[in-house]
Amino acid sequence: ILLDLFENENHPVFKTVTNLFLDLSIFFDRNKSPDYNYVYDQVIGYGELVSTTIVSNYLNEIGIKNNWLDVRELVKTDNYYRNAKVDWDATQDAISNNVKRNVLNITQGFLGSDSNNFTTTLGREGSDYTAAIFAYCLNAESVTIWKDVPGVLNADPRYFENAQLLNQISYREAIELAFYGASVIHPKTLQPLQRKEIPLFVKSFLNPEENGTSVSKGQDLEPHVPCFIVKKNLVLISLSSLDFSFIVDENISEIFNLLAKYKMKVDVIQNSAISFSVCVDNNYKNLEKLLQHLKAKFKVDYTENVSLYTIRHFDKKSITALEENKTVLLKQLFDQTVQIVTQ
Structure with missing residues (x-):
């Protein structure tokens, strides 16, 4: 790519990109952390760093002057790797003091850094979120x-x-x-x-x-x-008490604590007097650990690879069409929204 864009092989961009790959190689050689999420965040951002470096240098080369920014110095977060939360006060200070408003700035999406300057990522759709963070801190007129x-x-x-x-x-x-x-x-x-x-x-x-x-x-x-949304590859977990006693607030609180402990994102819940069902994302691959913990206190059934359909502003026709040729495992209707779990 560099050879296609830059005629002069002595252009500084070649050294900059080489150094980025060298930094990545050094990390792999020296890393001793067994924490997958930490390692993931230290590695995944190099694609953004390399691509924005190339774009910034190329635009400067053809006369479109711009300023390259390392977003990790601007968006400050906690250390919840792969889904970090923004420290808004620190981020506001960093952006206000370091982003020039009268020039074209090019930076990365979805990256940040924690208080130890380790790279973090902002989770799903993090690049769009980055645009919103900058817009908020700079009082932008609009975001596209x-x-x-x-x-x-x-x-x-x-x-x-x-x-x-x-x-x-x-x-x-x-x-x-x-x-x-x-x-x-x-x-x-x-x-x-x-x-x-x-x-x-x-x-x-x-x-x-x-x-x-x-x-x-x-x-x-x-x-x-009507607006249709589908989330695939979820897990439906159904719990009931071992002795047919009621599922009370204390049980539900314990269940949610375990879901949080094992980083299970809850998509929909349904409960009755003696049962509790929850549809979750198993993004962190902790399902087996969660099930072992739950089986100590509950009768547990679960179904993997289910789909969760949501219809906003539904009508009878839209529900009927959606359910056709599907096995419905769970269904909930609200004022303007219906959610259906199918297999």
Whole structure:
């Protein structure tokens, strides 16, 4: 790539990129930590560091002057590796004091660093979140996120036919959709923007002149159509008491403590007097440990590789079509939302 972009092999970018790979090699040679999540975060960010270094240098080479920033010096977090929480006060100070507003800045997405300056990552959709962090700290007029889709659709076209473009979504509705798993925008991206009422535009880099979707104050949803979300490869765990006694608050509290301990993200719960069901992400591969712990106090059944479907603004027709040819394991209806776990 470098040889294609830079005629002069003595250009400083060659040494900079070489040094980044050297840093990575040194880390592997010296690392003694058995913590997979820590090691993951120290390694995964090098793709962003290398690619932004190349882009920044190339733009400077063709006359588009810019300033390369190491985002790890600006976004400060705790040490919850792979899903770090932002230290907003420290991040605000770092961005305010180190980002020049009158120049083009190029930096990385989804990375940060903890108080020991170890690299952290911000979790799912962390690059979009990074844009929102900078917008919030710099009081930006707007944020534009470029995707390979026309904007926010009412369904993922990979799984649903006839997906429609949503022209306008309110912050609240976008957060609701994202909370249930809509893949275009994550709730944590929206929250800092909502606090300062900074509009978010989701547009297609394939057709940059098209309007895309506006997420801002205003109409909840336009057009007002059912919105479909699916999360796959989840685990449905069903618990019941060993002696048919009630599942009381104390039991539920213990269950949630174990889910937190083993880093199981809860997607939906359902409970009755003597049973408790929960659908979770097993991203950290701790399912077996969790089940062993639960079996000490509960009768445990579980089903892996289930799918969780959510329909916002559902109608009878949309539910019927979704359930066709599927085995429904769990179903919950709320005012504007239905959730269905299928196998």
